[in-house]
Amino acid sequence: MTKISRRGFIAATAGFTLSLVLPAPFARAQGAPAAGPPTPNAFIRVAADDTVTVIIKHLEMGQGPYTGLATLVAEEMDADWSQIRAEAAHADDRLYANLAFGAQGTGGSTAIANSYIQMRRAGAAARAMLVAAAAVEWGVPAAEITVKAGRLSHPSGKEAGFGAFAAAAAGMEVPQDPPLKDPKDFVLIGTDVPRLDSVAKSNGSAQFTLDVYREGMLTVVVAHPPAFGAKVASFDDAAAMKVAGVEMVRQIPEGIAVYARNTFAALKGREALEIRWDEAAAERRGTARMLEEMAAALPQARTVEEAGDTAAIDGAAEVLEADYRFPYLAHAPMEPLDAVIEVTGGKAELWYGCQFPSIDRPTVAQTLGLPVEDVRINVLFAGGSFGRRAQGSAHLAAEASNVAKAAGRDGSFKLVWTREDDLHGGYYRPLTLHRLRAGLDADGRIIGWENTVANQSIMAGTALEMFMQDGLDPSSYEGSNDLPYDVGARRIAWARVESAVPVLWWRSVGHTHTAFAVEVFLDEVLERAGKDPVQGRLELLLPEATRHRAVLEKVAEIANWQGRTREGRGYGVAVVKSFGSYVAQIVEVENAGRMPKVTQVWCAVDCGVAVNPNVIRAQMEGGIGYALSAALYSAITLGDDGRVQQSNFDDYRVLRINEMPKVHVAIIPSTEPPTGVGEPGVPPLAPAVANAWRALTGQPVRQLPFSQLLA
Numbered sequence: 001m002t003k004i005s006r007r008g009f010i011a012a013t014a015g016f017t018l019s020l021v022l023p024a025p026f027a028r029a030q031g032a033p034a035a036g037p038p039t040p041n042a043f044i045r046v047a048a049d050d051t052v053t054v055i056i057k058h059l060e061m062g063q064g065p066y067t068g069l070a071t072l073v074a075e076e077m078d079a080d081w082s083q084i085r086a087e088a089a090h091a092d093d094r095l096y097a098n099l100a101f102g103a104q105g106t107g108g109s110t111a112i113a114n115s116y117i118q119m120r121r122a123g124a125a126a127r128a129m130l131v132a133a134a135a136v137e138w139g140v141p142a143a144e145i146t147v148k149a150g151r152l153s154h155p156s157g158k159e160a161g162f163g164a165f166a167a168a169a170a171g172m173e174v175p176q177d178p179p180l181k182d183p184k185d186f187v188l189i190g191t192d193v194p195r196l197d198s199v200a201k202s203n204g205s206a207q208f209t210l211d212v213y214r215e216g217m218l219t220v221v222v223a224h225p226p227a228f229g230a231k232v233a234s235f236d237d238a239a240a241m242k243v244a245g246v247e248m249v250r251q252i253p254e255g256i257a258v259y260a261r262n263t264f265a266a267l268k269g270r271e272a273l274e275i276r277w278d279e280a281a282a283e284r285r286g287t288a289r290m291l292e293e294m295a296a297a298l299p300q301a302r303t304v305e306e307a308g309d310t311a312a313i314d315g316a317a318e319v320l321e322a323d324y325r326f327p328y329l330a331h332a333p334m335e336p337l338d339a340v341i342e343v344t345g346g347k348a349e350l351w352y353g354c355q356f357p358s359i360d361r362p363t364v365a366q367t368l369g370l371p372v373e374d375v376r377i378n379v380l381f382a383g384g385s386f387g388r389r390a391q392g393s394a395h396l397a398a399e400a401s402n403v404a405k406a407a408g409r410d411g412s413f414k415l416v417w418t419r420e421d422d423l424h425g426g427y428y429r430p431l432t433l434h435r436l437r438a439g440l441d442a443d444g445r446i447i448g449w450e451n452t453v454a455n456q457s458i459m460a461g462t463a464l465e466m467f468m469q470d471g472l473d474p475s476s477y478e479g480s481n482d483l484p485y486d487v488g489a490r491r492i493a494w495a496r497v498e499s500a501v502p503v504l505w506w507r508s509v510g511h512t513h514t515a516f517a518v519e520v521f522l523d524e525v526l527e528r529a530g531k532d533p534v535q536g537r538l539e540l541l542l543p544e545a546t547r548h549r550a551v552l553e554k555v556a557e558i559a560n561w562q563g564r565t566r567e568g569r570g571y572g573v574a575v576v577k578s579f580g581s582y583v584a585q586i587v588e589v590e591n592a593g594r595m596p597k598v599t600q601v602w603c604a605v606d607c608g609v610a611v612n613p614n615v616i617r618a619q620m621e622g623g624i625g626y627a628l629s630a631a632l633y634s635a636i637t638l639g640d641d642g643r644v645q646q647s648n649f650d651d652y653r654v655l656r657i658n659e660m661p662k663v664h665v666a667i668i669p670s671t672e673p674p675t676g677v678g679e680p681g682v683p684p685l686a687p688a689v690a691n692a693w694r695a696l697t698g699q700p701v702r703q704l705p706f707s708q709l710l711a
Contacts, residue, residue, distance in 0.1 A: 042095050043122040044073060046130070046169070050150060050161035052077065053085040054119075057096035057104065058111040059355045059389070060088065060197060061333075061382035062622075063678040064615040065111040067195045069119050071611055072112075075188045076123030076181060077130075079162070080150035086196045091357030091377035101467075103358035107390045107505070109579035109676020112611055116674050117180075124178035126169075133168035134160065183609070183671060192614035197381070208381050209338040209352045214412035217340070218247055220403050221266045221416055223256040223273055224425055227282035227643050229500035232256060232275060239272035249273070250406035254399045257406060263416060283500035283642040287431065290638070291325060294433040294454035294497055301452045301493035304472055305481040308489025313448035316439025320528060322521055324436070325703040326513040327635035329429035329506050330422065330652060335383025337417040339400040344410045347374045350400065353382025355389035359463045360397035367401035386626065387505040388427065392462030395427070395502075420647045428636050429506030430455040430476070431499075434517035438487070444529030446540070449487035451517065453477045454495040456503045471496075475505065479514030479578060479683070484545035485522070485537070501638070507626060508679040511578040515683035516690065516704070519574040523691040524700065533573050533691065534561050548575055550668055551584040551604040558666050559586040559602035569599070570696025574684035580675030581607040582668075583620070585684040587661070589692040594709050596693045598628060598661045601685070606668035607675045616677050617665045623681025624663055629655040631686035632706045653707070 045053040054073045058065040066086040074084050089096045089104075096104045100114040127147060134152045135142035145154050153159040183189075200206035225231060235256050237249035245265025250257045256273055260266035285293075313319055339352035341364075348368055354360055354377050365372045382389060389396070400415045407413065417425070432455040439448040457473035459465050467474075472494060481492040506512055526536035534556045541549050552575045555561075564571055568590070575584035585603045589596040603620050610616055633653035637645045646652040690701040699709075 043119065044126045046126065046162050046166040048163040048166060050163040051083050051085055052079050052150075052162065053087055055089045056086050057089045057098070057115070059106040059353060059379060059382055059385070061106075061353060061355070061385045061389070063111070063619060064195065064612065065106070066197050067193065067615060068112050068611050069115055070196055071188050071193060072116065072119035073123035073126075075186060076120045077127045077162075078147040078149070078187070081188060081193045083150050083162075084196065088379040090379060091354065091361045091375075093358050097358070103356075105356040105358055105390070107355065107387075109581070109678045109680065111678075112674045113580060113676060116609070120180050121178055124180055125175050128175050128178050129169040129172040130162055130165050132172045133165035137165065137168065189609065189611050190613065193612060195615070201381075206381050208335060208383055209340060209414075210335075210416075212340045212351045212380070212414070214340065214342055217412035217414055218259045218261065219263045219266045219414045219416060220257050220259050221263075221270050221418070221421075222252070222254055222399065222403070223258070223270050223275060224254060224421065225277055225282070226424075227277070227279050227284075227641070228426060228502065230277045230279040230282040233278040234276045236274040239274065240269040243269040243272055245269075248407070252399070252402040252406050254395075254402060257403050259407065259413065266416070267418070281500070283638070285499070285638065285642055286640040287327070287637045290431055290497075290499065291433060294431070294495070295323075295435075297454050297495040297497055298433070298435055298452045301454065301495035302472065303491060303493050304477060305490070305492040308448070310448045310450050310489045310491045312489050313437055313439035313450065316447055317442045318440040318528070319437065320440070320521075320525055321435075321437045322524065322700075322702060324434040324513070324517045324520065326429075326432040326434075326516070327637065327704065328431045328501065328503075329512075329630055329634055330636050330646070331386040331388035331427075331504075331506055332423070332634075332649075332652060332654065333382070333384030333386055333388055336419055336422045337388070337396050338415060339396055340412065340414045341400045341404045342412040343368065343404045346370065347376075348401070348404070349376045349378065350397075351378045351380055352396075352400075353385070353389055354379045354397075355382070355385055356391060356394070359392065359394045363394035363397045364401045367398055368405055386507040387509070388422075390505060391427070392459060392464040392504075393502070394463070419649070423636070423646050423648065423652055424644050426502035427504040428501065429512060430458065430503040431501075432513045434480070434513065436517060436521045438521070438525050440525070440529060444531070445488075446486075446525060447488040449483075449490040451480045452493045452495065453480055453514070454497055456499055456501070457496055458503050458505055458509070460496075475509045477514060478510035479576065480510075480518060483518065484542055484548045484577065485540040486542055487540070507623070508578055508682040511576060511679075511683040512630075515574065515576045515578070516687045519576065519684070519687035520690045520701065523572070523687070523694070532563060537573070537575060547582045547606050547668075548577060548584075551575060551582045551606050554604035554666050554668060555584040555586050555602050558604065558664055561586060564695035570596075570692040570694075572688040572691030572693070572695060574687040574691065576680070576683040578680045578683050581605060581677060581680040583680045583684050585624070585688045587685070587688040587692050589689060589696060591696060595632070595706055596689055596696075598689055600662045600664070601688075602664045602666075603681065604666045604668060605677070605680065606670055607677050607680070608670050608672035609674045610667050610670070611674055613667055616667055619677040620665045620681040621663045623679065624685050625655055625660050627682040627685035628659075628661070628689070629653075631689055631704060635705050
């Protein structure tokens, strides 16, 4: 039987779960609201068999928080890695808020950054309480007890594992500010401990949403509008209801839902539907027209950063100008969207890879007319996301809830999106246009720089609009401002454009396009001035840009940089700070017939303390592969009727395994607080490839993907 003790523990038979209360000053330091009392955070469960289960508040979608956050706890507990387990936290803002933005959610490469001290303190508190319990039982001073590899011992010869004192520890006071280890004493942090999720994902025991089957569950697919902004005018489900296995058809706000006993029947039933769509308010513009209208909007752009008088550009000895165009991009994770919802007895329970529980949970409650406390979200593994599940609109949670509501009865329902649903369904990286101008003096020095960006806002109209600043969406232009280079007078501006096409963050958000525009244009400017790409950047870096300098020098060292071309190959470089981390990359390309073949990538990363170097290397490698897919092949395009022209991987091309380059990663040793690694490997890749291609062929790249060179 489980009970809650007055001292902040959930005590179970021969074990306990630590509910650590963080002091308010720490919460403020991490960016959480200063007002109000500190909130409890339940993160550790110690069992009688000595295992330590760490409750992970961040969605595990392949980027490694199970391993990284558990490492922090294990380090301070002095646990042995073999006894560490991890499981997902359920949706609960009160317990599991992300300290970077004050709500439960995974994004912005903040998992380790916001939890570094929090999880270490949780581990240190658990250790102190176990030691205190052992001291009482053994009748010795706590200071004489040592802990190593999950075993407590005393010079008298007494020794035991954590489990022996778990129950007693449940009655101990929770230390509010336990001392933390000096980094020089780290045993696990900074080492390549094995990932905690690898075995389950390798042997098939890991549970994803599609693995969830509830008694009497129906599978549901939805016929969504074929054009953005369209809605159902009328429908006929007679043919669909004749499909064996189809149980019912219902109209919901998102379209027409088909409920069936299995996925095949649901899909066949959807195919049989007859739907008439009202497209009076639908998006009718194609990609080309949208880009034309973006160009027309540039003169009305709002200034977001300005220093000096950029009129100096007009009087410069030489003026360079360039436009860079970026397509809509789908996230295309291997696991398309899905969710299981069960409504029974006036309560709702969901199972899925939920990335923003703080937004999804109240959305479910509001849709179903339930109190929030009667909604439980069980967070499962997700087969990738890259931003797709981080929905400010909570559209998946809303759709699943509407499916359950429209059924008109209690029951379990599995909502399934196909690959085609996802590629047609919107929520893309925004279509974007950059216009850059730079002025050079007679000595080739940059005396002025302008960058005007036009695209849609991701945050506007969602629960995340609160993060906009005076109507400006920083995620739309981040990386184009706050440059590390001395570029003279500068002006950065943003023109917000509107469309019915839903947009969403895509892995590394604004940096996906700003890094390309800045680093490619800068490379062209340096080339015009007769400067080497690496040396020219080093000369332009501001004195305070020491970490940019370190990764740039390191990547040049490991790549044996010798200039733009060598032995029939082109070499390009880019350096980008994103999500608090600094990444420089050099790529080697060959000419594969009007398209670059990327053969090698060298990468240097400074992400502060390297909690698990192997995870960091993997994230850099994965980011490079993901970015190379988009750079070479991927694009969502709208035809002249405003409809998406891609449907699956045959026409939304991604990188194939034989196209993956050899990747070399160097991690800069650092004592700075850890920062993100899930996204920062992406931004430098495409500009480095473009710079290498221009070096090899003389052909500038002003539009992505590279496959447009074949058109």
